[in-house]
Amino acid sequence: MAVYALVDCNNFYVSCERVFNPALEGKPVIVMSNNDGCAVARSAEAKIIGVDMAAPAFKLRHLVESHGLVMLSSNYALYGDMSERVMSVLATFSPGAEVYSIDECFLDLDGLPVDDLTAWSQQIRATVRRWTGIPVSVGIGSTKTLAKLANRLAKKSKKANGALDLTGNPKWVEAALKQTPVGDVWGIGRQYAAHCGVNGICTAYDLTLQSDGWIKKTMGAVGLRTVMELRGTPVHTLDTAPSDRQTTCCSRSFGEAVEGFDQVRDAVVTFASRAAEKIRGQGLVAGALQVFAYTDRFRPDQPQFSLNSLIRLSPPTSSTPHIIGAALRGLETSWRDGYGYKKAGVILVDLVRPEDIPRDLFSQPQDAGVKPKALMAAVDGINSKLGKGAVGYGFAPKDAPWQMRCDNRTPSYTTSWDELPVVKA
Template sequence: MFALVDCNNFYASCERLFRPDLQGRPIVVLSNNDGCVVARSAEAKRLGIKMAVPLFQVQEQIDRENVAVFSSNYALYGDISARVMTILEQEAPAVEVYSIDEAFLDLSGLAPHFSLVEYGLQIKRRVYQYTGIHVSVGIAPTKTLAKLANHAAKQYPATQGVVDLSDPQRQRRLLGLMPLREVWGVGRRLSRRLEQQGVTTALALADCSPAWIRSHYSVTLERTVRELNGQPCMELEACPPPRQQILCSRSFSHRITEYNDMRSAIAQYSARAAEKLREQNHLARVVTVFIRTNPHSQHERFYSNSASRILGVPSADSRRLTATALRLLKSIWQPGHRYMKAGLMLSDLYLPGHFQPSLFEAPESPAAMRLMQTVDNINHSGLGQVRFAGELLSSGWQMQRNHLSPAYTTRWDQLPVVRA
């Protein structure tokens, strides 16, 4: 038995936590460089503001309806998410953090002892009491059904935010009400194909022959059909598998024309990617850098290029990875262009000690790894930051975040102040 706990309108809810004056007011949160709407409060959804719509297209409505606008505050969202997940880990024997605002809980064996609905309500009360975040809870014998139960918990107020689908008859009633596009893993293109075959609801998909689905579509969709019928095909991943590659990439707030601006951006991307690499205890052997101009511009010549290098020995040393990245950048940089985006990717990942170097290559130095660990400890302590000089060479490429709220919970100088 699984429970899917999902934070309601998470980004908007985080922005409202320390702003009681925003209660009842529509809120939208913007993407990088304040480009598009990526999160909406319930009030903003009722106004008809669509997900992913560019800000300039709804600016008039935002002004007219007094909508509060925020840039993405990743520090705040990440910290509140960590607090929510910590509470969930106290409520269940095993937890899989699925995304920043969702987690699957293992409830196996709990049903004979007490009501699962009451258990879900207890989770809702506790998360709200300790964090101020409202959540919805979907409970079912498979992950796919738990996803649908969670959707129903948000859609139908009478459920009080908790839906239990442990009863097969209740499963089928809900599946009959759910359109095909609400099934986890069934995208828009696949929905159109299935609808052409007369499969228009989640129940119709559940009633399909698994063998027919496998032969005409895929093994993945066959698993979905089995899950809709209460047959678990996906286990709880308490320790998610490590990523096979690490990518750091951003579109710039304005076009980059100076090499030092691009050099600073690539240096910072490299340092961040190396930090992520060490967090999952891996080493990378391939470094790739790419840059590009705007492919849709009718007034500028399009230029896009990338370069990669294979290291003799995999590394997680920020110094080595950054030096390699900057040499790659120099090899593909062309002056005279207005660059829109750049990125860095680390791939061909190894666990420490799992790569056999040649006779002429020394493995990663233990002293280097201790130095990197010390840098990470300082950067995560909240007491200061250690950065490479190349990262600070220029700030002209930084993201545009004109509506950024304070980092209420992660910076001493931005703690909320209560005045009598």
């Protein structure tokens, strides 16, 4: 019988911050999005005082004085590193693991010699907390969808204490389905949930009672697979070897709108460099590049414009100089003066592995040969050792108006030698 566990980090971004600043324990804390725009992670205490997900930061300022709300800028370098630590711990508990997101991981428990899955789940929680400092919840089910549902209930139920196994008794599954609003089922979007409500389908259990024909007609084949999983029939298997990315994007909203070409150019150079570094780390090359920039759509009182340009990379490459050159050609072709640009970015598309590049008689990869590869390897090695941006292309001052606002960002405790925590005797 198939058995899956979903391990989910609780309030992950906030939990990462609390690992290195225990004084935040018990306090209402939020982590804000890029440019400190809105709340993207909330502690349980922040939820209690009424902080909604995606609430604009400027509407929460009054809670700082009235309720002691702590508002932190996002620190993605820290969160990514802590995620890798958690996932490495989870991999010791099962030979089959699928990292589903930065804070979620599915484990394949089929065939594991475990008699008491609840006790085993509590062991996972204790080990991850002891080794990384991150609290997690564990949900277990006969399908990935039921494991996801069990994890949700494990977080909400004090009796479950962060771990819930739905495989021991069919009545437990029925009770769990009846407690779950249909809109909270993994894979049921807002539109489908609204349609179900109109038809009197309020819970996940109600959904499982519908005919396959009605489900497929109303929600399509994807919806039918979700319902089959709710009924206990495994449809989604563990994806332990995810396929290569087809695209990668590096973009940012600017701290303030900028009109000058030189400033947008500097931002595009930075984004193109980062995107090239990302695909090299994945062993891929790009066949095309898209560069874009647009004005602030939330300011209808200002002139609006969006530039977008697609440049073919022939032959495909991961070379930073070639990718920057193509991005700048696209930017120059589409540029229009007189607009305040609020966001820009670079998207690399048609990603393939070098050995899969279609060959012809007249060209070779732009980054072929010993010197180009050695140059990129040297740059990546230095940046890995000394920190992102230690060696780069162009000029990107930290006080440039297009740089993101992150006034409340905590140190990179685990990824920068200069910001390592110091223990004082």
